[in-house]
Amino acid sequence: MAKRLAGRKILRLSSAPDADAAYPRGFWHALGAPGVAWFALWVLVPAYTIVAVSMGYVSDSMLPVPEWDPRYWNLETLSAVVREMAPGGIFAKVLMNTVTYVLGALVLCVLIGYPVAYYIAKQAGRWKVLLIVLLTIPFWTSYLMRMLAWIGLLSTDGYTNRLLMSIGILDEPYGWLEGHSFVVVISLAYGYLPYFILPLLASLDRIDDRLIDAGKDLGLSSVQTFIRVILPLSKAPLIAASTVAILPMCGDFYTTNLMSGSPATAMIGNQIQVLAQGGPQQNVGASLALLLQLALILLLSYYLYSSSKATKAVAA
Amino acid sequence: MSRRGLLQGLGLGAGALALAACATREGGSTTGNAATQGPGGIDLARPDSPVKLPLYDDNQAIKSGLNPEAGPLKVYCWTGTVPKKTFASFEEKYGIEVRPTFYGSPDEALPKILSGSMDFDVYECSMEQLPILVANKVIQPVNSSYLPNYEANVWDHLQSPWYDADASYTTPGYYWSTGIAWREDHLPDFDPASFENPYDAFWQLDGIAGKVQFFDYMRDALAMTLLRNGVSDINTTEKAHLDAAVEALRELTERTRLRLSTDAYQTLAQGTNWIEQAWGADVYFAEFYLPKNISPEVLKFWAPEDGAMVTSDSWVISRNAKNPVAAHLWMDHLLEREQGVNTVQYSGVITPVRGMEMENVVADGIMDARLLTALPSPEQIANGVFHGPLSKEGETAWQNAWLAVKSYA
Numbered sequence: 236m237a238k239r240l241a242g243r244k245i246l247r248l249s250s251a252p253d254a255d256a257a258y259p260r261g262f263w264h265a266l267g268a269p270g271v272a273w274f275a276l277w278v279l280v281p282a283y284t285i286v287a288v289s290m291g292y293v294s295d296s297m298l299p300v301p302e303w304d305p306r307y308w309n310l311e312t313l314s315a316v317v318r319e320m321a322p323g324g325i326f327a328k329v330l331m332n333t334v335t336y337v338l339g340a341l342v343l344c345v346l347i348g349y350p351v352a353y354y355i356a357k358q359a360g361r362w363k364v365l366l367i368v369l370l371t372i373p374f375w376t377s378y379l380m381r382m383l384a385w386i387g388l389l390s391t392d393g394y395t396n397r398l399l400m401s402i403g404i405l406d407e408p409y410g411w412l413e414g415h416s417f418v419v420v421i422s423l424a425y426g427y428l429p430y431f432i433l434p435l436l437a438s439l440d441r442i443d444d445r446l447i448d449a450g451k452d453l454g455l456s457s458v459q460t461f462i463r464v465i466l467p468l469s470k471a472p473l474i475a476a477s478t479v480a481i482l483p484m485c486g487d488f489y490t491t492n493l494m495s496g497s498p499a500t501a502m503i504g505n506q507i508q509v510l511a512q513g514g515p516q517q518n519v520g521a522s523l524a525l526l527l528q529l530a531l532i533l534l535l536s537y538y539l540y541s542s543s544k545a546t547k548a549v550a551a
Numbered sequence: 552m553s554r555r556g557l558l559q560g561l562g563l564g565a566g567a568l569a570l571a572a573c574a575t576r577e578g579g580s581t582t583g584n585a586a587t588q589g590p591g592g593i594d595l596a597r598p599d600s601p602v603k604l605p606l607y608d609d610n611q612a613i614k615s616g617l618n619p620e621a622g623p624l625k626v627y628c629w630t631g632t633v634p635k636k637t638f639a640s641f642e643e644k645y646g647i648e649v650r651p652t653f654y655g656s657p658d659e660a661l662p663k664i665l666s667g668s669m670d671f672d673v674y675e676c677s678m679e680q681l682p683i684l685v686a687n688k689v690i691q692p693v694n695s696s697y698l699p700n701y702e703a704n705v706w707d708h709l710q711s712p713w714y715d716a717d718a719s720y721t722t723p724g725y726y727w728s729t730g731i732a733w734r735e736d737h738l739p740d741f742d743p744a745s746f747e748n749p750y751d752a753f754w755q756l757d758g759i760a761g762k763v764q765f766f767d768y769m770r771d772a773l774a775m776t777l778l779r780n781g782v783s784d785i786n787t788t789e790k791a792h793l794d795a796a797v798e799a800l801r802e803l804t805e806r807t808r809l810r811l812s813t814d815a816y817q818t819l820a821q822g823t824n825w826i827e828q829a830w831g832a833d834v835y836f837a838e839f840y841l842p843k844n845i846s847p848e849v850l851k852f853w854a855p856e857d858g859a860m861v862t863s864d865s866w867v868i869s870r871n872a873k874n875p876v877a878a879h880l881w882m883d884h885l886l887e888r889e890q891g892v893n894t895v896q897y898s899g900v901i902t903p904v905r906g907m908e909m910e911n912v913v914a915d916g917i918m919d920a921r922l923l924t925a926l927p928s929p930e931q932i933a934n935g936v937f938h939g940p941l942s943k944e945g946e947t948a949w950q951n952a953w954l955a956v957k958s959y960a
Contacts, residue, residue: 295943296590296686298665325951329958391822392842412823413761414808496764496810498800498959506958509769513662515946 282528288521289313299517316522326506326523333503336420336491337484343424344431344480345473352432352476353465356439357447367436373429382493385422386412389494414497422494423484431480438472471545478538482531486524503527589940591686597786597939601713604685604720612692613875620874622647624881627664627671629864630655631836632725633885634897641884647877656768656813657864664689673878675724676867678714679770679940685720690867692719697879700886704904708933714865714940721865722882725900728861728927728935729771730854732819732829732837736845737762741826743853750779753803753826760807762825764818765800767811769953770938774860775828776800778936783858785936788945793952800956811957816840819850830862831925835899835918852925861927861935863903892917901927 287301290308294300302308319326355366373381388395389411396408411418442465450464451457488504503523510520589595596602624641626633630653638649652669654660657677663669665687676684684690695701701722702710715721731743731752741756743749753763765772774785776796787793803809810824816833818824820840827833834852841847854860866885868878884890891902895918901907909926912918918926927935941949 293943297683297943297946298687325954325958410761414810492767492812496767496812497808498804498811498957499808501957501959506954509950509954509957512658513665514658514950515943516950517662 285521285524285528288518289525291518293515293517297513297515299521312518313522313525316519316526320526326503329501329503329506332416332501333485336416336423336500336502337481339420340423340427340484341477341481343420344428345477347424348428348432348435348476349469349473352435352439353469356436356442357444370429370432370436378426379489382422382426382490385425386493389418412494412496414495414499416495416500418494419491419500419502422490423487426487426490427480427484430483431476434479435472435476438475439469442468471542474538474541478535481534485531486527587942589682589686589942591682593682593686593940595682595786595940595942595945596714598713598937601711601716603716604681606692606719607688610688610691610870612694613879615694615696617876619645619647619876619880622874622877623650624648624874624877625670625672626651626675626881627660627669627673628653628675629657632675632894632898632900634893636893636897637885637890640890640893641881644884645877645880647874647880649881658768670871671869672872672874673881674867674869675864676721677864677938678862679938681714681721681865681867682940684867689870690720691870691872691875693722693868693879693882697876698722698883698886700883700904704886704888706903706905706929709903712865721867722886723903724864724866724885725894725898726861726863726903726927726932727900728831728854728859728925728931729766729775729828730831730852730859731826732815732834732850732852733826734819734822734824734849735851736849737822737825748779748781749853749855750775753828754779754799754806756826759826762823763803763807764810764812764815764824764827765803766815766828767813769949771828771860771862772800772811772956773949773952774936774938778858778860783936785860786939786941786945788941788948790948793948797952797955801959804956804959831922831927832899834925835922848921854924854927854931856928856930857934859927859931859935861932861937863932863937895926899925903932 283303284301287303288299289312290305290310291300291302292309316326318324320330321327351370355363355370359366387393390396391408391410391412393411395411396405399405400408446468447460447464450460455463486504486507488502488508491500491502491505507520507523507527510516510523512520587595591605593605594600594602624647626638626649628651633651638651641647642649652671654663657680660669660674661680661683664671664674664684667689674690676690695718701718705723709723711717712721712723731749733741735741738756738759741752743752746752746755753759753765765775770785773793773796776799777785777787777792780792780795780799782792782796800809810818812818815824815827815829816836817840819827819829819833820837821842829852831852831854834850837850838847841850866882868875868882872878885894885902886904888904888906891904891907894900894902895907895912899918899922901909901912906915909923909928912926913920913923
């Protein structure tokens with residue numbers, strides 16, 4: 236599509252260059268200042284604190300002593316944690332669990348969320364607003380409460396077992412909550428699906444319908460239109476939605492706690508919880524959190540880079 | 552973000568790493584005997600070696616004869632231990648409003664207290680935390696003149712408890728035992744006493760896969776596994792003992808898909824688990840979660856008479872308490888037998904005051920005879936094994952063992 240548009244002059248609406256002249260000098264900076272201050276106070280300072288605790292030590296009285304001055308940072312803890320993530324290390328299994336579960340949940344989110352989002356964005360017609368409202372229902376209650384509700388559904392004498400037994404699929408109750416990896420994956424997907432669908436829906440809604448019509452007018456079948464027009468145009472929205480869903484999933488610890496509780500299904504968030512809650516190795520917990528943050532920053536950077544690249548390609 | 556911006560960001564990080572490589576600063580030194588001393592060089596208390604906690608010139612108890620403050624009194628305590636009746640009776644008796652804040656576990660509470668982010672007058676403190684709180688001077692000594700019920704009501708052997716000889720900083724909280732809870736309707740032939748080592752039952756029973764739970768508390772879970780392995784010192788920091796405990800729990804996880812959680816009362820009642828590591832109080836709580844068609848008689852609990860795992864906590868006053876006199880009055884109020892009765896009926900734990908011995912509690916009809924095994928007896932408390940405080944090195948060894956368990960590594 237980008238090739239077809241190449242060389243054509245794109246008419247863009249542009250605002251008058253002196254549109255801001257009506258406002259006093261510094262107005263926009265002043266307007267943004269509280270938000271920036273809030274961000275600095277509650278995001279940047281805690282993030283730097285994690286770095287400082289990671290690079291510091293824990294006193295004999297079990298208090299973390301952060302090292303605020305980068306000149307004195309002690310990288311031993313961080314490098315030890317990295318070593319323990321290698322095969323055979325204490326964090327290797329939970330790292331593998333985290334990656335596997337998050338990817339598995341993401342695949343489920345795509346398989347379930349993409350058709351839903353696409354249907355609402357392009358096919359729902361007059362039901363669109365109602366369906367969007369329905370999609371927001373999960374946000375009316377907390378994530379934790381939704382997971383607790385699932386415990387009721389999946390418990391030994393819960394509705395799921397009763398239903399499956401009544402229609403003859405199961406002869407006896409199945410132990411859904413007995414430490415199964417696939418239950419953790421399904422639960423993660425269920426929990427974060429709304430976070431996946433909503434940004435995807437917003438992006439898919441902006442795809443120009445005329446491009447889809449053009450594909451069909453040029454002789455593409457429905458499947459070909461999907462593969463050659465819709466799917467490429469969905470790439471950036473999918474990356475955006477995946478990023479939004481993956482970020483909280485990676486640090487999640489209560490989903491596996493509630494839906495499994497088995498050490499065999501522990502994720503990296505569970506280890507951070509153990510270490511950061513107190514005791515003599517809070518710097519190890521902070522290092523683990525820092526590494527997780529760095530991995531997520533890399534992921535976010537890739538998203539920003541790819542979306543910036545896509546925007547430039549369309550503009551060209 | 553542009554590619555150049557990204558590279559600039561990475562460059563900043565690399566610069567910081569380079570700086571870090573050039574500079575050093577001293578820190579994290581350990582003083583004293585790492586094996587027998589905890590935070591602040593305080594000796595590690597054990598039942599057979601009581602410890603007198605240090606008093607500091609710059610952290611003294613309040614003077615005698617002061618009038619109580621107006622309040623409100625801020626009480627920081629475990630969810631579900633202090634009954635509403637106790638809060639109400641204190642408010643009625645002294646005319647001081649009580650504002651409780653609840654924590655889910657002492658592990659959750661400690662960092663908030665140490666960081667100074669929790670404003671409280673009085674705190675329900677776990678025994679292991681005591682030297683940390685004293686060494687960091689976040690609690691103040693008590694003035695016994697405000698605590699007449701201590702001498703009058705508390706059991707004799709706790710007049711000078713091993714974890715705080717002469718009771719300089721604490722008043723006793725609650726006692727409970729940790730043992731094995733099971734559903735008799737699912738395991739009708741199970742009798743822990745029939746095993747040479749009853750704790751080994753978790754490893755020996757067949758047909759319990761997916762139905763087994765241990766506490767998601769480091770000290771409880773590893774301690775019971777140590778006992779199963781024949782190690783009677785549940786405060787050991789010997790690597791071989793801890794490694795063996797990790798290996799045993801790994802084996803149990805492999806064999807039964809062991810769950811680690813803190814909701815033993817709920818999962819036992821709902822039938823999610825058939826056999827669990829539990830507190831005696833859990834069996835009491837579980838009754839309220841049982842489906843209506845199931846009799847509470849199916850809930851069973853076992854702990855040995857000799858060498859039972861017994862846990863207790865205590866009450867301490869914040870060094871920065873705004874209502875230190877009222878805090879003393881609160882601690883004294885809890886040592887009345889009437890409050891002990893309210894507490895055991897509310898949460899199934901024993902307040903160690905006269906008349907609250909397990910036999911009396913059952914004989915007086917305060918609790919159902921069915922719960923006789925779930926309440927710690929004076930013999931179990933006298934002959935029990937307790938979690939004691941650990942040194943920093945000991946804590947590290949335990950935490951590493953626990954990490955290995957929790958990561959199934």
